[in-house]
Amino acid sequence: MTLTQRIVTIALCALATLITRFLPFLVFSPQRPTPKYIQYLGKALPAAIFGMLVIYCLKNVSLFTGSHGLPELLAIAATAAIHLWKRQMLLSVAGGTVFYMILVQWVF
Amino acid sequence: MSGQKGKIRRALTAAFPHTIPILAGFLVLGMSYGVYARTSGFSFWVPMTMAVAIFGGSLEFVAVSMLLAPFAPVQTFLAALMIQARHLFYGISMLERYKGMGWKKLYLIYALCDETFSINYAVRAPEGVDEGWFMFFVSLLDQSYWLAGTALGAALGGVIPFSTEGLDFAMTALFVVIFLDQWQKESRHWTALIGLGSALACLTAFGPDDFLIPTMVCILALLTLLRGPIERGLDGQ
Known part of the structure; x- marks a missing residue:
């Protein structure tokens, strides 16, 4: 690729990203009332999105080879347990992550 | 200051x-x-x-x-x-x-x-x-x-x-924690389950590189189809 072609490639990636981030705000301007259906989506989507993001993080975990997803499963259980116990986002994330690091570096 | x-x-x-x-x-x-x-x-x-x-x-x-x-x-x-x-x-x-x-x-x-x-x-x-x-x-x-x-x-x-x-x-831990918080905030868990279920099903069907778009389509379709009951649940909170 020439330098110009590289710049165009990066610019197109940036443009596509900007479109996906700005589009909802451009289509539904604050001056006009947002359609009821979109308001509903705004409320119903987040819980679904977080479910999707959890799976997205785990998408490359293989259940049939290597450690069979066991470290991930155990670390998620630990994260959830700490969170239900102490209700401190930071503590749950730190605890779960350290536990996962121990598992993948020393146990599995 | x-x-x-x-x-x-x-x-x-x-x-x-x-x-x-x-x-x-x-x-x-x-x-x-x-x-x-x-x-x-x-x-x-x-x-x-x-x-x-x-x-x-x-x-x-x-x-x-x-x-x-x-x-x-x-x-x-x-x-x-x-x-x-x-x-x-x-x-x-x-x-x-x-x-x-x-x-x-x-x-x-x-x-x-x-x-x-x-x-x-x-x-x-x-x-x-x-x-x-x-x-x-x-x-x-x-x-x-x-x-x-x-x-x-x-x-x-x-x-x-x-x-x-x-x-x-x-x-991953961050998303798990936020998912949990979101889960407990809701009296019914339809939307959270729709997200998890759609993503899992599409990951199995389409593989790790191509499952996001089908997942989004599934989520939108299910949220639209089930709007009535879900909206009543959201309002009831």
Whole structure:
């Protein structure tokens, strides 16, 4: 690729990203009332999105080879347990992550 | 201290602790991205430019391989739209929260990555802290972590003195925690289950590289079909 072609490639990636981030705000301007259906989506989507993001993080975990997803499963259980116990986002994330690091570096 | 300065500092102090999981995750992911770009033969400035211009981790990784392949503008643009399409959902969810943010709104929308969306959606600024500045600093801190991680990786080019294996689990743990909080906030769990179920089903059917778009279509279809009962559940909270 020439330098110009590289710049165009990066610019197109940036443009596509900007479109996906700005589009909802451009289509539904604050001056006009947002359609009821979109308001509903705004409320119903987040819980679904977080479910999707959890799976997205785990998408490359293989259940049939290597450690069979066991470290991930155990670390998620630990994260959830700490969170239900102490209700401190930071503590749950730190605890779960350290536990996962121990598992993948020393146990599995 | 003047009122405005105090307001800004309070927002920064309140925002920082919420971004620590992202600090850990982004330093590691950013570093591996920087290393990956350098070992793919690019100069320090290529990953840095992309970190500012694109600011979307998964697309930046893919863009490195795009830059190594023959020039294909249409294909590049379409692939980028597909990879980034989930941001449409974040925008729709943040329409209300980002209302009336003035000039900050432009930056807030530009910097709306997965992790920033999660914090800005799930966490409310504490009492007495300006909501706009709080969300602004969450976004700015997150992006600066990504830039710092990328710069470190691109500068070191692969020599990291200790094992960070598994540290990027911080990102997964963050989403798990927010998912749990969201779960417990709802009396019925339809939407959370729709998200989990659609993603799992589409991951099984389409594989790890192509499952996001089908997942989004499934989520939209199910939320639309089940609007009546779900909306009654949402109102009942």
